[in-house]
Amino acid sequence: MKITDILFPPKCLLCGKVTHGEYLCPDCERKYRDMCGERCRACGMTQSDCRCNRIRNTDTAVHVFEYESAISKRLIYSLKHKNSRRLREFLAKECKNALFSAITDIGGFSECVLTYVPRSKKSVNKYGFDQSKELCRMISRLAEIPALKMFAHDGGTQSQKSLTLEERFENAGKSYSALKNVNAPYKVIIIDDVTTTGSTLSACAGLARKMGAEYVAALTVAATL
Ligand SMILES: [Zn+2]
């Protein structure tokens, strides 16, 4: 046991119970795995194999779990609000596993980069970090796929929540732009924490294509179907 484990014992990310170093206690681990193993109501596949969440401008979309259960909402809330390296580590591993099990038909990950949907400056100032950027960095290291910053979030701080679906698409299109002098390789995987309507990811996927990508995939921790 490390001295830091005595001073700061590792705790379950969901219930806070002290663990032997695991991210989740046995009870929460079981609940979490049950949630990930749930079948998609539309296609009957497990969550990481489900491709129902078709996001415009992408070839495929991969997610770890559905954004419905209390557990999933708690994890995403913490990811957005708590600057927890341990939580990101756990979710980055889950994302990497989902990515490798789902995307097997593109001839490997050469000529490929991971990128992310940037958080608004206002939110970065408020919370002190960009969760998707940090997640992207970690997945990049675990998956050994290079990371590349491709997009800027230009204002557009209006919350998407109050908008209709079409307004969301329009708003998302105006909020993001391609970074100048950045060229996309052949394949681009765009990371975000959660997707609901897909409007943000489809805006960024459209930009990635304009920047030269031929294959564009979305990888999110959670998704609504
Ligand atoms: Zn627990």
Ligand SMILES: [Zn+2]
């Ligand atoms: Zn499905």
